Amino acid sequence: DKFQAIIVLKALRPDKVTNAMQDYVAENMGQRFIEPQTSDLGLVYKDSSPTIPLVFVLSQGTDPANDLYKFAEIMRFSKKLNPISLGQGQGPRAEAMMKESMERGKWVFFQNCHLAPSFMPTLERLVEHIDPDKVHRDFRLWLTSMPSEKFPVYILQNSSKMTVEPPKGIKANLLRSYMGFTDDFLNQCGNKVSELKHLLLSLCLFHGVVIERRKFGALGFNIPYEFTDGDLRICVSQLKMFLIEYAEIPFKVLVYTAGHINYGG
The missing domain is CATH 3.40.50.300 (P-loop containing nucleotide triphosphate hydrolases)
Structure with a gap:
């Protein structure tokens, strides 16, 4: 029985229990029960x-x-x-x-x-x-x-x-952020739809990392930063604007506005 195997795993490798439980729930109840749900x-x-x-x-x-x-x-x-x-x-x-x-x-x-x-x-x-x-x-x-x-x-x-409540874990945060964007939004970037999707995914991953980083408080920082979804929204808005206005992707501008102003300001 897989549940009994999880009990043994808890004694031997407690760090693997969460992943094992997620697999068990997905297999017995369905994948949707371990994925972040958007508010209906x-x-x-x-x-x-x-x-x-x-x-x-x-x-x-x-x-x-x-x-x-x-x-x-x-x-x-x-x-x-x-x-x-x-x-x-x-x-x-x-x-x-x-x-x-x-x-x-x-x-x-x-x-x-x-x-x-x-x-x-x-x-x-x-x-x-x-x-x-x-x-x-x-x-x-x-x-x-x-x-x-x-x-x-x-x-x-x-x-x-x-x-x-915020999702727990980088993967859950990434999925929740990225799944919040509709196809209509992604297709509103002219001939740079592919670039928008790739950069948006990277931005959502970065957002998931800094959100998880909050659990460590002020360790490594001068003060604890309260990163929120508002930081992600302004970055996405600027990303879309820069992709439309610039012929070439302004990577330096995107990195500076996101890392030094929106999240780091």
């Missing part, structure tokens, strides 16, 4: 309503913003999505944005609620007073927050919640 916002959206907020519970280094932007594009709500990163002094603007969106049927995206504890009582009051008979049927409230004691209990109890 469509399923969550179907169960939502204008009066039920959608909350992303974050873990360190995760950012679901890009997934939401892509979903808004699919739903043809790109121009009706109002994002705002909460922080000091953003409360009045966020409140006005939410009231306007409830009337006009827009989506509101409040990011990093844990960074605006003073705004949380106001947000709770706004959610409590959403009138299902008056609010526009297309209105949705999207929230992201790290676990926080200041986050309103009422919203937690009356919302659709999704946890966002």
Whole structure:
């Protein structure tokens, strides 16, 4: 029995147990159970309503913003999505944005609620007073927050919640990053589609390495760097732009902007 073999392996070579378990799960349950899964916002959206907020519970280094932007594009709500990163002094603007969106049927995206504890009582009051008979049927409230004691209990109890956790391991990070790009995106680079695919794969591999590097904290660095998916997004945007604008691939420019500015800045 292969499971018994894994038990023996745990005693003799514990460093090989993870790989053996992945092979066992893939063989008995299917390959999809060991591959990183992308967030299916469509399923969550179907169960939502204008009066039920959608909350992303974050873990360190995760950012679901890009997934939401892509979903808004699919739903043809790109121009009706109002994002705002909460922080000091953003409360009045966020409140006005939410009231306007409830009337006009827009989506509101409040990011990093844990960074605006003073705004949380106001947000709770706004959610409590959403009138299902008056609010526009297309209105949705999207929230992201790290676990926080200041986050309103009422919203937690009356919302659709999704946890966002980073994949573990370089391979899992590479697959998750690269699988997030659609064929339409890859084919928007004129006659340099092949170059874009190769460089994008290399960039995703680099991103997976630095994401795994975070577990070592400040070892080898002056301070611990919080690399995020935002770093990858800006690098991909610049990569695509440079490939379109330059006849020859500007490798020195790509290396400098990615390594010294976006990730190293």
